[in-house]
Amino acid sequence: EVQLTESGGGLIQPGGSLRLSCAASGFSLSAYTMNWVRQAPGKGLEWISNIDTSSTSKYYADSVKGRFTISRDNTKNSLYLQMTTLRDDDTAIYYCARPNIVGASGAFDIWGQGAMVTVSS
Amino acid sequence: DIQMTQSPSSLSASVGDRVTITCQASQDISHYLNWYQQKPGKVPKLVIYDASNLETGVPSRFGGSGSGTNFIFTINSLQPEDVATYYCQQYDDVPYTFGQGTKLEIK
Numbered sequence: 001e002v003q004l005t006e007s008g009g010g011l012i013q014p015g016g017s018l019r020l021s022c023a024a025s026g027f028s029l030s031a032y033t034m035n036w037v038r039q040a041p042g043k044g045l046e047w048i049s050n051i052d053t054s055s056t057s058k059y060y061a062d063s064v065k066g067r068f069t070i071s072r073d074n075t076k077n078s079l080y081l082q083m084t085t086l087r088d089d090d091t092a093i094y095y096c097a098r099p100n101i102v103g104a105s106g107a108f109d110i111w112g113q114g115a116m117v118t119v120s121s
Numbered sequence: 122d123i124q125m126t127q128s129p130s131s132l133s134a135s136v137g138d139r140v141t142i143t144c145q146a147s148q149d150i151s152h153y154l155n156w157y158q159q160k161p162g163k164v165p166k167l168v169i170y171d172a173s174n175l176e177t178g179v180p181s182r183f184g185g186s187g188s189g190t191n192f193i194f195t196i197n198s199l200q201p202e203d204v205a206t207y208y209c210q211q212y213d214d215v216p217y218t219f220g221q222g223t224k225l226e227i228k
Binding site: 106 | 122153155157159164165166167170171176206208210212215216217218219220221222
């Protein structure tokens, strides 16, 4: 079964750091540009970052630029999101998402179950 | 950044009704427009990709049309299980912006 599984969420104090992981199963992560999307409680969806297959190109939303770093390890079939200088408004469910096109951008047809990150003192 | 304006923000309709949601992009995005369904407490699910293509396994009562800056999402013959929030999303350019969502309820 094609699946994405996030881990690493939790409660963190403002200013702290956290690393999310997204493990792929049932397919080779290395073939896909991968994305992170988040959703604050009761709010809409916000795309925050993506990374191409070779880690050459990485893009970020302005809201996380300079604080979050996306990376991947194709040998481990995994995607990561290193989050630093966390703020209250980073509180959200974080989803990893796979596009429906190999090696390019596309619609997100596979989503993980989400990892909850709560930033609070 | 490309802004996606979705309307209405909420909608109440009866079972069997035809429902229409619109999404307007702040610039030409060609056909790079997707629609997602998110039921309460669930993960978003792809419904329509590339403006008008029905995702595999999605009922044929769902449809999409449009290109450039104006897009329409349609549900023909609304069913109780269609209660959800629907989002449009452009992927013509990063950041891949979403519309603010349309919450669909049954009257």
